[in-house]
Amino acid sequence: MKRFACGDIIPGCASSFTAADDEGILVQTRRHAVEAHGAAEPGTDSDVLVRPAIRPA
Ligand SMILES: [Zn+2]
Numbered sequence: 001m002k003r004f005a006c007g008d009i010i011p012g013c014a015s016s017f018t019a020a021d022d023e024g025i026l027v028q029t030r031r032h033a034v035e036a037h038g039a040a041e042p043g044t045d046s047d048v049l050v051r052p053a054i055r056p057a
Pocket of ligand 1: 006007010013014015032036037
């Protein structure tokens with residue numbers, strides 16, 4: 001399993017995500033970027049920030 005805590009890259013965000021693999025995390029964080037952080041659309045722009053912060057869970 002993999003885990004990503006959004007607060008690791010965006011201080012103050014309490015959201016965290018778990019999934020079987022990196023792609024499972026990224027599917028969730030693309031949507032989260034729109035819903036919580038004002039991204040215009042659920043694209044892959046955030047992947048470059050999220051991917052290095054994904055940890056084994
Ligand atoms: Zn967040």
